[in-house]
Amino acid sequence: MNTSPGITLRGQHRIGDRVLFNADLHIPGAQWTCLLGPSGVGKSTILRLILDLETGGDFNGSIAATDGMPLAGRISYMAQSDLxxxxxxxxxxxxxxxxxxxxxxxxxxxxxxxxxxxxxxxxxxxxxxxxxxxxxxxxxxxxxxxxRPIVFLDEPFSALDAGTRADMQELAAEVLGGRTVLLITHDPAEAARLADQITVMSAQGTQNWPTPETAALREINAAETLACQARLLSYLRGIAA
Amino acid sequence: MKFRDTLLALLIGLGLWQMLVIVTQAPHFILPSPWRVALAAYKSRVVIVENAWITATEVVLGLLIGTILGVATAIQLAISKTAERLMLPILVFTQAVPVFALAPLLTLWFGYGMGSKIVMAVLIIYFPVTSAFHDGLTRIDSGYRDLSISMRAGTWHFMRHIQIPQALPSLGTGLRLAAVYAPIGAVIGEWVGASRGLGYLMLLANGRAKIDLMFASLIVLACLTVILHVAVGMLASRLTWYAQGTSRP
Known part of the structure; x- marks a missing residue:
């Protein structure tokens, strides 16, 4: 595996005349970034843009790896459905x-x-x-x-029961260590456990959210994990309204 | 249970036929009784088997060639957008021409032998096989497509490892239709011009007012079609089980 680069994405994505999002996203290399936000805000579109998949819209901006090399062929992808x-x-x-x-x-x-x-x-x-x-x-x-040095995970554990999901989170954290990981999730608890960086996406754009002081992977019932999860949930409920 | 039901349905059908003969009192050269037809079938068994063998050969060869051509066309259409744009409307347009109307032409071009009947069977099954398989190839799960793009898949490798296996149940549907259509094509070809085959035998029997022999030929043709339909149905089920990764339920 090559050294895992970071990724930057800056620009506007439109579907027809509608602006889906204005994003200024930095995904640090060799770390876990968890991307959260209300449904339909464009989280999966960001993933698809970086993967160069069809999005049904037009992106005006730039997507680049921090090492200046092309991203093509350096990203592996795991979707919600096991495929x-x-x-x-x-x-x-x-x-x-x-x-x-x-x-x-x-x-x-x-x-x-x-x-x-x-x-x-x-x-x-x-x-x-x-x-x-x-x-x-x-x-x-x-x-x-x-x-691949970069791994994109699009809600891969969301359909699993709570126990299996926790097991899968631990397994993924272990086997994907050292890679640049972008995890799209709706679950604040998952982000609080796994993330080195939490990014929240809303209609206004992207913003980073403070992560607990302790290093990932965090205990489910650790005080800082639970506090982060609660603050994040409150915020997400606010912007979803 | 299924065999018993089939046997029962057969007996009911024979019973109704016999009742119709008794009620209408139709002469045997208009509507022969089941017994008379069975007797004619036994007496002419050698002729019937010889001609049935010819028709069966035409049908099976037509089915094989039509399937190979249909599968190859569907793959070509699915791989090349240009081919799809150009050929699909032509294929649909050709369906506006009744294949039966081509039978005299085919006899003229391919002669009175088996060739024209095989071509007739090929023409009649080509579109259903192509259409069903092409539909399966292009209705691919978008998740598989995304995954294969992220894996840098080549077009042919994607076709071979994902598109074709996923489309096998659709091909099975096309083959089920083809198994019923192919005998129609072969028999119509025999009606237009032939010196052998069940279609020829039916015309011959009709011309000589041997309606019992005509019925016997018709029943043998129906049996051939049912056997083919069941065999192709089993193959189609296997294709579906394979694509779903399940064993026979």
């Missing part, structure tokens, strides 16, 4: 990126990643036979298999 291919085994799903690029997959590395996410015993199974949490772990292994 596992149902006809492939878990192991083949982990390797799908290599196959899609037309190169021979490194099956040993894929097996090692499955071991890291606790799915060694399920590598030959089809996704339909896995639980929601196991499927997200397989998707995380697939994201890791890409071995």
């Amino acid at each position: 596992l291919l149902p006809w492939l085994s878990v192991l083949d799903n982990v390797c799908i990126g290599a196959r899609l690029r037309g190169v021979a997959p490194d099956a040993d590395r894929a097996c090692d990643l499955l071991r890291r996410v606790g799915l060694s015993d399920h590598s030959g199974q089809k996704p339909a036979s896995l639980s929601g949490g196991m499927r997200q772990r397989a998707a995380l292994a697939r994201t890791l298999f890409e071995d």
Whole structure:
């Protein structure tokens, strides 16, 4: 893995005549940035703009990596839906990126990643036979298999039950350490646990939110985590109204 | 249970047929009884099997060639936007021409042998297979597309590893339709000009007022179509189970 760069995004995004957002976002390198905000404010659009995916609008501004190198090919992506291919085994799903690029997959590395996410015993199974949490772990292994310095997570744990979600947060924090991570989430508790930087997005733009003094990954029930979560929730309820 | 239901439906159908014969008192050269048809089928079994074999060969070859052409066209249309823009309207327009009306032309071009009947079957199934598979290929889950873009997937690799497997159930739907249409194409081809096949045998029997033989040929044709439909249906189900990553329920 290369050194993980930061990302800056400055500009305005319009859908037709409507301005969706004016953003001035800095995502620091090798850290977790959690992006929160009301639904429809444009959080996923920011992610899609940086990934160069279709957004259905026009962006007028700049997107760049802090090391001056192109971002293309240096970002891996994990969505809310696990996007596992149902006809492939878990192991083949982990390797799908290599196959899609037309190169021979490194099956040993894929097996090692499955071991890291606790799915060694399920590598030959089809996704339909896995639980929601196991499927997200397989998707995380697939994201890791890409071995990119930047990882975008678009609400990947939101559909999981509370216990599984906490487990997945810990697993993701462990295996994605050292990478530049942008996590889009609606969950203030998730941001308070995981973030090195919290950015709140509203119709007025983006603003950074104070994180707890302690380093991520924080205990769920630590006083500073809970306080951060409560302040953040109050603020989000205010701007959502 | 399913076999028992089918057998029961068959017996009811035969019963109704026999009742119709008794009630209408139609002469046997207009409406033969089931027993008379069974007798004619037994007496002419060699002729019927020989001609059924010809029709079955035409249908299966037509189905195979039509499927290969339909699949190749659908993939080409899904890969190339230019091909899609240019060819799709032409394909739709060709459907305005009744394929049956082409049968005399096909006989003229491909002769009285099996060739013209196979081409007829190919033409009649080509559009449903192409249309159904193309629909499946282009209705791809946008999440897979986003994921593959982030993974820097090549167009062909995306097609091979994601689009085609995801579209297999749609192809199965097209094949189910094709299995019913293909025998129609072959038999119409035989009606227009042939010296062998069940369609030819039906015309021959009709001309000689052997209506019982005509009925027997018709029933054998229906059986052939049902067998083909069931076989293709099983294949289509397998394609769906494969795409869903499930085993047979």
